[in-house]
Amino acid sequence: MKGLVLDQENASGITIKDVALPHLKPEEVKVKIKAAALNHRDEWCRQGKYPNIKNGIILGSDGAGVVEEVGEKVDKSWLGKEVIINAANFWGEDQAVQSSAFQILGMPSNGTLAEYVQVDASRLCQKPDHLSFEAAAALPLAGLTAFRAVFYHGSVKPDMKILVTGFGGGVAQFAAQYGIAAGAEVYVTSGSDEKLKTALELGVSGGFNYNDEEWVQQAVDKTDGFALIIDSAMGETFSDLIKALRPGGKLVFYGATLGNPPMLDARRVFWNQLTIQGTTMGSDRDFEGMVKYVAEQGISPVVDKVFEFSNAVEAFERMAAGKQTGKIVVKM
Known part of the structure; x- marks a missing residue:
């Protein structure tokens, strides 16, 4: 599959290249990404200003798509569902503060700026019906x-x-x-x-x-x-x-x-x-409450501009320039 990876040897800091997906784990799902959105942490990774960055990692924390495959321990009812992905991993049991193991999808683990992403099934939430994939992709982290x-x-x-x-x-x-x-x-x-x-x-x-x-x-x-x-x-x-x-x-x-x-x-x-x-991001309880609130209130994210995946570098340049009002989205 194609993925946008951190490449500090490239002048742009990022490269679209072929990336092999690992074997799907029993608790994981494979999601066909329809749209992904940029966050400042993606740009900071590109500039080498984020801690513990690794060359070759697929960037991107926000994503929306369709579940195409499920691991053997995952409920098969997820197959074919339109979903958004919770980028906050390993928050822990304490609602007041994240655990020491807390990570955000997209660094150090592969993220959403790719044709597919594999995540634990617990990271999925059904996409609110009123949102397009582009709007839904803008929602998770921010x-x-x-x-x-x-x-x-x-x-x-x-x-x-x-x-x-x-x-x-x-x-x-x-x-x-x-x-x-x-x-x-x-x-x-x-x-x-x-x-x-x-x-x-x-x-x-x-x-x-x-x-x-x-x-x-x-x-x-x-x-x-x-x-x-x-x-x-x-x-x-x-x-x-x-x-x-x-x-x-x-x-x-x-x-x-x-x-x-x-x-x-x-x-x-x-x-x-x-x-x-x-404060920072939020727990799984916060994420579920957020998606429910967005659905009930009919809230639609402000999308600044949508770029084709092949033009992802231009999307990063727009974020670096600070010209956006709302979220910058990349369409697969």
């Missing part, structure tokens, strides 16, 4: 991360004022959509007025361009501060986010793309009784 941030840690409720930073990325897009569906008053930030316009079209209550030095004051004036902020950047933005929280508010962050905060306004945190909460 959708799960956002679901845990919004509901498990954020405890979002109707009329709650929340801020989602960096709208345009996959997790931020889902977090905004989940909040809107839950009846919250959702605001977003972005450095692009065009992306803010897209957010408004999705139904957010307002948006702020973080390149405007007055955006925090504008946000506080409009909302009296946020009960919840969901962020992935941290770095120097951290102090602004702390100022934008109302007393008793919570900041949930799932990344630190701008690095560690240069300082912590500890007095503001303890005096306003703020909570700073880290």
Whole structure:
């Protein structure tokens, strides 16, 4: 089969090549991939910036397709079903935190940017009927991360004022959509007025361009501060986010793309009784709840652009340029 593998000897960092599938294990299924979506971790692997990367591994964590073969211990009713794949492996029994064995599909194990993928049957979930394969492929990793941030840690409720930073990325897009569906008053930030316009079209209550030095004051004036902020950047933005929280508010962050905060306004945190909460992806229970919620609410991922598999390098270049609004999808 054809697979998109990490190839650090190639100028592009990736190569489409023939890859042999191993023998199907008794607990595994073989899925014909119809579409796969990119995540930033795929691009970081391509750039050699992700830990423990291995040349020759098929990239890709998100995928949707059809079950073509099942192992001898797998229920044969899975055959022919349209599925999405849970990329979170070995979360463990503790809902509060992942186990030390936790891994994400696509590195160090072969991922979804291929004609086929073989995974444990426990990683399958039936594709919501209202989603195309391209839309369904956009859901797993980002959708799960956002679901845990919004509901498990954020405890979002109707009329709650929340801020989602960096709208345009996959997790931020889902977090905004989940909040809107839950009846919250959702605001977003972005450095692009065009992306803010897209957010408004999705139904957010307002948006702020973080390149405007007055955006925090504008946000506080409009909302009296946020009960919840969901962020992935941290770095120097951290102090602004702390100022934008109302007393008793919570900041949930799932990344630190701008690095560690240069300082912590500890007095503001303890005096306003703020909570700073880290999060990452989610458990199997979170994944099942996420897919059910998406199906019940009829939520459709924002798909930025769909590329043919033969043009996968172009898809990676678009992600590297940061031009996307929503998920970048590769169609098989």
